[in-house]
Amino acid sequence: MAPDLPGTAAHLLQSRRFGPLEAPAERLVHFPAGLLGFEELTEFLVHAPEGLHPIRFLVACADPEIAFPILPAALCAADYAPQLPAEVRPLLGAGPADPLEVLALLTLVPETGTLHANLRGPVVINAATRRGCQVVLHDSPYSLRHLLGAG
Amino acid sequence: MLVLSRRPGERLLIGEAVEVTILAVRGDQVSLGVSAPRDVPIHREELLERIRRENRRAARLNGSGEQSSDFTNPYRPLPYQRQPVPTG
Numbered sequence: 618m619a620p621d622l623p624g625t626a627a628h629l630l631q632s633r634r635f636g637p638l639e640a641p642a643e644r645l646v647h648f649p650a651g652l653l654g655f656e657e658l659t660e661f662l663v664h665a666p667e668g669l670h671p672i673r674f675l676v677a678c679a680d681p682e683i684a685f686p687i688l689p690a691a692l693c694a695a696d697y698a699p700q701l702p703a704e705v706r707p708l709l710g711a712g713p714a715d716p717l718e719v720l721a722l723l724t725l726v727p728e729t730g731t732l733h734a735n736l737r738g739p740v741v742i743n744a745a746t747r748r749g750c751q752v753v754l755h756d757s758p759y760s761l762r763h764l765l766g767a768g
Numbered sequence: 769m770l771v772l773s774r775r776p777g778e779r780l781l782i783g784e785a786v787e788v789t790i791l792a793v794r795g796d797q798v799s800l801g802v803s804a805p806r807d808v809p810i811h812r813e814e815l816l817e818r819i820r821r822e823n824r825r826a827a828r829l830n831g832s833g834e835q836s837s838d839f840t841n842p843y844r845p846l847p848y849q850r851q852p853v854p855t856g
Contacts, residue, residue, distance in 0.1 A: 653816060683827050685826045685827055703806045704806055704808075724825040725825070725829045735823075735826070737818075737819065738823075751819070751823075753819060755811070755815065761819065761822055762822070
């Protein structure tokens with residue numbers, strides 16, 4: 618294997634869950650503010666494991682053992698159309714009409730064994746600039762734990 | 769922590785761009801008005817904490833079905849989980 622030089626495109630991440638993961642630049646997303654509670658992790662690989670479509674994972678480059686399962690929020694709730702705060706588009710380098718991916722983080726509630734989607738704190742990614750952020754929706758009807766089904 | 773006493777109608781300035789006005793005090797509730805530039809996010813702290821907690825849960829959800837480390841074990845008790853979290 619070629620030495621892992623800084624700046625090479627196919628940087629390799631090692632994860633016990635996923636094994637070795639190629640991390641080409643085009644599949645990396647920069648989160649300037651990290652995710653809430655994980656502010657120190659600002660680079661993520663978008664990993665789509667086989668057989669889990671449409672679930673993907675945001676794998677932290679600095680610590681690949683940390684990975685967040687994500688699902689397009691529109692698949693979780695058909696009428697999902699949150700009003701994004703005004704600071705989001707400039708932060709992601711997106712113009713008013715640029716498309717943004719809105720994703721929900723998935724959680725398993727062990728007490729009930731149920732799978733949930735967080736529609737109150739969605740992750741928004743601008744694929745064109747490969748920048749992302751987690752958005753906090755105040756005064757919103759969407760649930761922090763939208764029930765998807767039994768896990 | 770800086771502690772200040774203010775009356776309804778009085779203001780606080782934080783830096784040059786953030787202005788907090790005490791609008792009303794009723795019983796144990798204070799109404800605040802906050803003026804800040806559009807790029808300054810303003811959050812209710814308790815919602816941030818709930819999202820942090822959900823993020824920690826999400827990080828523990830294991831895509832492979834293995835529970836190869838404590839961090840990925842969704843059944844590991846959460847250290848900060850002292851009471852049931854209301855849904856909503």
